[in-house]
Amino acid sequence: xxxxxxxxxxxxxxxxxxxxxxxxxxxxxxxxxxxxxxxxxxxxxxxxxxxxxxxxxxxxxxxxxxxxxxxxxxxxxxxxxxxxxxxxxxxxxxxxxxxxxxxxxxxxxxxxxxxxxxxxxxxxxxxxxxxxxxxxxxxxxxxxxxxxxxxxxxxxxxxxxxxxxxxxxxxxxxxxxxxxxxxxxxxxxxxxxxxxxxxxxxxxxxxxxxxxxxx
Numbered sequence: 001x002x003x004x005x006x007x008x009x010x011x012x013x014x015x016x017x018x019x020x021x022x023x024x025x026x027x028x029x030x031x032x033x034x035x036x037x038x039x040x041x042x043x044x045x046x047x048x049x050x051x052x053x054x055x056x057x058x059x060x061x062x063x064x065x066x067x068x069x070x071x072x073x074x075x076x077x078x079x080x081x082x083x084x085x086x087x088x089x090x091x092x093x094x095x096x097x098x099x100x101x102x103x104x105x106x107x108x109x110x111x112x113x114x115x116x117x118x119x120x121x122x123x124x125x126x127x128x129x130x131x132x133x134x135x136x137x138x139x140x141x142x143x144x145x146x147x148x149x150x151x152x153x154x155x156x157x158x159x160x161x162x163x164x165x166x167x168x169x170x171x172x173x174x175x176x177x178x179x180x181x182x183x184x185x186x187x188x189x190x191x192x193x194x195x196x197x198x199x200x201x202x203x204x205x206x207x208x209x210x211x212x213x214x215x
Contacts, residue, residue: 001154001176004087004107005128007065008040009154009176012208013166015184015201016042016069016158022053025189027060032194033184034061036201042089042179044069051079058084067107074100081106089130089179093117098124109156113137118150128154128176135160140169147174163203170211180204 001009008014015033019025033041043053043066050068057066067087068080077088077100088101088108101108102124111132112121121129131143134157138145143155157169158179169178183200187193 001127002107004065005154005176008087008128008156011038011040011065011205012170012177012212013038013183013201013204014040014042014156014158014177014179016044016179016181017053017184017189018044018047018181018186019049019053019189020047020186021190022049022056025192026053026056028192028194029184029189029197030057030060030064030066032197033201034064036183036198037205038183038201039063040065042067042069042087043085045072045076046070050076051083051085054080054085055083071097073097077101077104077106091132093120095120095124098126113142115146115149118146118153121153122150126153128156130179131155131157132179133159134169135165140165140172143174144172163200163207166204166207167211170208171214 043050054066065086068085069089071088071090090097090110093110093112098108109128109130112118112129154176155174156177156179161178161180162182169175188197
């Protein structure tokens with residue numbers, strides 16, 4: 001895997017974040033994640049100001065890996081890069097956006113859940129794919145089945161991942177990392193529960209380390 005894919009895989013979990021008030025919450029959230037041993041964030045464009053949140057998180061924690069999620073346009077890729085974002089995640093497979101991200105030299109993880117998606121990703125030389133929505137699309141059983149004809153891919157499942165099933169996903173060799181919002185829910189962020197976020201991140205990292213030490 002390339003350096004970015006390796007770094008994300010080493011962390012093992014990627015918080016998927018919707019920030020309604022980036023000016024207020026981005027910096028303390030970044031510090032809470034890093035304090036919990038999860039120095040990575042996927043900030044989604046489901047809320048306005050995602051690029052602002054990315055910039056503020058990077059300013060607060062320069063060594064943190066911060067990227068954009070729910071990216072659906074070239075303009076959002078440009079905004080992410082301008083803000084200092086380091087990777088792109090799309091909900092589905094859009095060959096135009098994959099090509100554009102590669103042209104801009106920013107890693108992209110497109111949403112892929114079908115053999116056709118995987119075939120398309122293969123043509124672009126991608127290493128890591130997002131599997132979204134994971135649980136609703138067949139979960140770990142489908143991911144394992146898909147890896148038989150496509151063993152070259154590592155997968156980042158997102159959607160329905162929680163502390164309850166995190167270990168099950170991570171135990172599969174095909175999994176690079178798991179995306180999740182359970183440690184960055186709207187309640188936790190909007191109410192400034194930074195210590196609780198840190199605690200959930202530590203629990204997640206403990207699971208990552210425990211599972212991988214057994215491999």
